[in-house]
Amino acid sequence: MQAGQTPVLVMNTAPERQSGRKAQASNIAAAKTVADVIRTCLGPKAMLKMILDPMGGILLTNDGNSILREIDVAHPAAKNMIELSRTQDEEVGDGTTSVIILAGEILAHCLPLLERSVHPVVIIAALNKALKESLQVLKNISIPIDTSSDKEMLSLIQTSIGTKLVTRWSDLMCRLALDAVRTVSKDDAGTKTIDIKRYARVEKVPGGEIEQSKALDGIMLNKDITHPAMRRRINNPRIILLDCPLEYKKGESQTNMEISKEADWARAQEIEEDQVKNMCLKLIEFKPDIVITEKGISDLAQHVLLKANVSAIRRVRKSDTNRIARAVGATIINRVEDLRESDVGTNCGLFYIEKIGDEYFTFLTKCKSPKACTILLRGPSKDILNEIERNLADAMSVARNVIFNPTLTPGGGASELAINVALTARARAVVGAESAVFSAVADAMEVIPRTLCQNAGGNPIRILTELKAKHATGENSWGVDGETGKPVDMKVYGLYESSSVKIQTLKTAIEAARVLLRVDDIVQAARKDQSSGGNVEQGPPPEEAMEAQ
Structure with missing residues (x-):
């Protein structure tokens, strides 16, 4: 060929x-x-x-x-x-x-x-x-099998990835898979749930050595703070999670404003600014160190938060916010007015931002009993990282299955x-x-x-x-x-x-x-030809070929 x-x-x-x-x-x-x-x-x-x-x-x-x-x-x-x-x-x-x-x-x-x-x-x-x-x-x-025994569990996971490309680093990968599964396992009223698809995310960062891969006791995001002067390292931060924008909410599509005087325009601008300031001041009342939102944060809101020494991260994916909420013990809030003290996350031990390669990553680590985690994979190329991720997913699935059926x-x-x-x-x-x-x-x-x-x-x-x-x-x-x-x-x-x-x-x-x-019986269904007034036309014969594209 x-x-x-x-x-x-x-x-x-x-x-x-x-x-x-x-x-x-x-x-x-x-x-x-x-x-x-x-x-x-x-x-x-x-x-x-x-x-x-x-x-x-x-x-x-x-x-x-x-x-x-x-x-x-x-x-x-x-x-x-x-x-x-x-x-x-x-x-x-x-x-x-x-x-x-x-x-x-x-x-x-x-x-x-x-x-x-x-x-x-x-x-x-x-x-x-x-x-x-x-x-x-x-x-x-x-x-x-005794699921609490590290030796037995690691031996089993080794079997599942012994046939894979990552078998050279099998000890490391088995440990990552086991740590991730144990982290996300949750016992609700006697019912065990282990949702590795949603709460054990794999972040692939090309560069470095495969040995640098690790399972974090918390969450990692491919995000940086919104303003360069905000704090980039905080111990035991108080975290607020929002599902609403910290910017002026425009009216619906049919809203029109007709302004005849210049003073009215200035007043309209002032009202917008006041609304954003009030939202930020309401947040600041709870003394947060970090505000994370799934939507946008306006320049004015950044300015107000910066003056209060609060770091802000915006446009975080919904799936990431859900994992942060589980890891730091916070509740995602839809309206700033609904915020309560119990909604603030306090389980995170360390927040810091680190540059890996060309990009900035936010780390929320040292969490007390995090029920979600991120596995950071390093490696020489994207192709190898993709294969390691597939192998790691198999290893985590095997560890999860054994916890449910320990034989x-x-x-x-x-x-x-x-x-x-x-x-x-x-x-x-x-x-x-x-x-x-x-x-x-x-x-x-x-x-x-x-x-x-x-x-x-x-x-x-x-x-x-x-x-x-x-x-x-x-x-x-x-x-x-x-x-x-x-x-x-x-x-x-x-x-x-x-x-x-x-x-x-x-x-x-x-x-x-x-x-x-x-x-x-294998019959090809007939297809109506729209262009010829609904005449029934026999479809093309089934090609019985398989192409590896």
Whole structure:
């Protein structure tokens, strides 16, 4: 391929209407193709994908969800598969590559059953039973974890980012993720809430070294004070948060003023100034050190606040204001007249402004029990910082899942092999089509350890045979060492994954297989042509091509 060309993956299938067996085979082929695209992205020896976006930017990642989000597909079944990865990412934040590979493999193993005229409804019913059996196996081999133990939690988070680009700085990244999750966790009347999306913000500042990244015990904003003479460092500041402008409120669009005398114009200006001054004086009554507003601050308001030795920051995003409110214990006020002493934030230990690179950043740190935080990431380039942010989001999601469901399952394909052995035994106990479906799901489960082995350069046939022999004797913790591709006991190796991720992966993969097996017709909807008086026109044939844009 020449430099500058975009990689294109084409699936050649007939563009006309497809129904029955043909539609199912087409859907399975599309799902398998999507799975093959990201198969090499599994495990610690995963390869990276370089994706060129239409604007000429580059995405360099081995995160399944990030890759599939950038790929442009036309086939409806392929789109359905890509949605799986997004669902997995939103639900548990990890396992986005595994779920696609597993779903594609389950469908591929169901294709021979369809060709032998086994009805899809029979296959779907058996898949439900196989899922129930698999979840029971996971429950039997899972072990509890002490979420208050730093060592156990860091070991678990290390597993989730051991396959990522940031694995070189894994100790630092695991600590950042754990600190962030513990900071934002909140217990309301016995109900635990951990909203990392809203309250654990990642700020990426290119420059410096990755080792300089840190989780702040407070908030950082890409803002500077409005007036250069205002204080830039304050210990134990009193903070007021506003959702209203500190400037004269103009009338609505229909408001008109007709002024005939010069004195009246001066009086109108005076009234405007008085209104702004009164708002500022009302704020100053509460002796604040910092005023932060989501709207604007006029020059006059800045002058009045400066004379009272108050620092001001304006046009702060709503999401940032919400995090500051949680961190410093303040309440966001919509009208200055409604301000009360209890609304002033006093939990912040230090306010200061620092220049990093070309920009000024505001820090509100040393907060007493902040329920929101900012993670400051430093690194050599934007591309690397974006990848670190994606990996860190996975690590935080894993830490959050474990707090809600404190159980672990062995990693390295050990869980999948345990399910494989259990379903193979179950297949022998039942008869007919159900037995074939159990065998198909059992064979599909081998894809995870096999892919791990292939990506690490091992011999999959010999190693899988060896591992199956171990599992057959009840040694459920044996899996593949992703670094060397050799069999290893996960208890000794210390590689355990969150049960939540494994359970969600199985449920999503089998649910996807069930949905695609139920489809027996692919028809393009007709489109009304507005220009020709509402004549019905057949739309263009569906292009069954996938382009990595």
